[in-house]
Amino acid sequence: MNPSAAPFLPDGTVYGTLLNFRHEQALWAARATEPPYKAPPQAPVLFIKTANTFSAQGAAISLPADVPEVEVGASLGLVIANFESPFLAHPSVEWSHSAINIEASAGLPRVAGCVLLNDLSVPHDSYYRPPVKFKCLDGFLGIGPRCVPLAEVGDIHALTLEVRINGALRQTVDFSGLVRHAATLLADVNAFMTLRPGDVLMLGSDCLADGTRPRARAGDRIEISAPGFAPLVNTLVGESA
Helix, strand or coil: CCCCCCCCCCCCCEEEEECCEHHHHHHHCHHHHCCCCCCCCCCCEEEEECHHHEECCCCEEEECCCCCEEECCEEEEEEECCCCCCCCCCCCECCCHHHHHHHHHCCCCCEEEEEEEEECECCCCCCCCCCHHHHCCCCCEEECCCEECHHHHCCHHHCEEEEEECCEEEEEEEHHHECCCHHHHHHHHHCCCCCCCCCEEECCCCCCCCCCCCEEECCCEEEEECCCCCCEEEEEEECCC
């Protein structure tokens, strides 16, 4: 990657995925049979991170005065491409014929690569699909500096993300624990909707052992890292800062 290249930002819609880690799904299994759904979901449970949430690598993210802390949701996003024409000539997306061949053989057609994501959320207790007001505040999606081609990523399901807050390791996210692996999730989503070039599909974020997620407050520095990726770093600031 050219060091002077602009940080990566999505050109389409970012879709989040809920309950896609086995540990969290098991914790919520009993409640899945309660009203109004009365059964576990059969299809991926998605939500949208709107464009106003996008925060580039290194950006300060402002917390509203009535939001004293946020949940940190470390994730990996699949960046959708169109191999019949050049994919949105973004300086952080690098191409090669070998990368495309590897992507197709891995069961991930039309995927340009992967990007680190920090899905921030206002803490909430609901099992059900979260309201927009919790997920889509301004700046509430930290986005890694680069879309890394799959040829460089290797086996997605062997990846481990580390979440550090003010330098202290707060969480390790192991993608071998996915309910739907990347290719399965992509196929299941494509079965009922079309992902367009520039869209990003998050694989989900895992919870801690007690079912919560790491929390951060104004003044905290959040770093998400994984082998082969430049770290994603954002700092939280108070609304008046």
